[in-house]
Amino acid sequence: MDRFPKEVLVGRYIPGQRVAQIVVLMKDSKGALAEVAGIMAGAGVDIKQSASSSSSRSQTAVYNALVVLEDNAVTIEELVKRMKASRFVIDAEGVSGVEGAILDQLTFPMTWAGQRSVLLNHEALSGMLESIRGIFGTGGDMILFEQGRTYGKTLATQLVSDVGEAFARKNFGYGLKLISATGWGVPEVTDFDAEFNYAVIRVRDSFECDGQRSSEPCSHFMRGFLVGGLLALTGRNLDCRETKCVARGEDCCEFTLVKRESRPMQLYPVGERAR
Template sequence: MEKLWVKRKEDSDTAESDILRLRRWYFPMSLPLINISDDRSVAEVSIVSKDVPGVMALVSSILASKNINIMSGLITSAGQPGKSVLTLFIDYTGTGQTIESIRNTLLSLKVIEDVNINTPIYEGLLIEQFGFPLLLAGRRYVLMALECFNMMIKRMQSILGTSGLVLFYEMGKYAGEKRARHLKEVFDLHGWQLVMVALSEVQPTGWGIAELTVINEEEREWRVTVKDLFECTPFRDSSKECRSHFFRGYLEGVFKEAYELEKSSCIEEKCIASGSEACEFVITGVKS
């Protein structure tokens, strides 16, 4: 088996420095959905504007001139051509500003069409109230606390025993097959290109940091390493067994569809639950 180099299929002569996956650095991404700020004057501001360059910079400049701090925010489509929505969590403590004065200041800008402001539902607790549904690349997503997912696994295992873990594996496999079919239909992806896209999605959706480290298409054998896999993180260094079931099934489903395998399997050889630095999976299959 050989080390995987991510090559552009259409250009086999690309310089090695251009086709290697570059080392990345990561940071915790905090979505502007819930903010806890004791003894602070905070608010959520939802701004509908014309979809033109410089709106974010203009709004930031105006708020800064009032000594208002932007704690977090995002900009997205308003669902209407030519419009965008800027959602901000702001801290206006000690500025002498009020909710109404902030709204009027923003509405005075020609590019701003509407401004809605949401205040804490309870003292110190600000919860986003304007955005729904939650979309990623046009697909609806739901957020679930890792602790909740962990409790679901434990509860299912306590009721069904090992059959519950098998069920989680089959659920993951079905989800992986379905995602791979979607990537085929929408982007016409196949083989390792489809796999690379599927693995790249793992990080922004919070599942972990995945890398296809070994590829041997002739022998139909692949190896995937995942750091901080959501399914195993709650059990870090506390188990003698590998703990991935859902994601292990998901990987098998993705590879099965990507390479049109008649038979496939996915084994977790190393796991952070049993003391390894990362979870390592070996996927094998037989071509149909």
């Protein structure tokens, strides 16, 4: 299945253009978004990037847009005034950019599923992981594993809280798509048993191994993530071995998870040195 890129609304730089941001708080009603877009089109505004979200609790929605004010466009102040005149709009704010640059200044904090969140780009995050390995050597792999385990456990706990344990367990493979929804990689469950004693999971385009070259598996954060997530979901302690790794030139990162016995399983294929 083809996937479309997801561009997160942070900012734009369009030299030589009058750029602005407008945020609209509106009723969560059919036709509200269409009217807001229509107001902007009628005002000579070119929408370059936008995002919207709704709250069932308050029955409101927030629409956030980075725009170009064309030559015949109204000012951002006039645009806000027109928005506030709409029967769907509760409030609106706008701000002009600086010399073709516009950053999201009107929305904060950033949240995901009601939880405050932050963004890290891939290059910065990879550099952070490499610095951990560089400073702590082979001990860095364990640190990354434990960080991933904590994150996986936290995320799965939140998921169970939102949708219920029965739904989360029944739709385990679907729930794993949170990995791709949040930009970490593209997961696929290729095998597992109903009691969660065993599972094989592949991750393509993993952030952890993209651009890496190694003679050994190096998805330590993702191994921990899977172990922590399944612990929160099932209450079972599983051991995880990475049997394929993109960093070794293979087509994906593949993880085999098995129920932990009295002795932990070997984390690397026979003949490979654990880092």
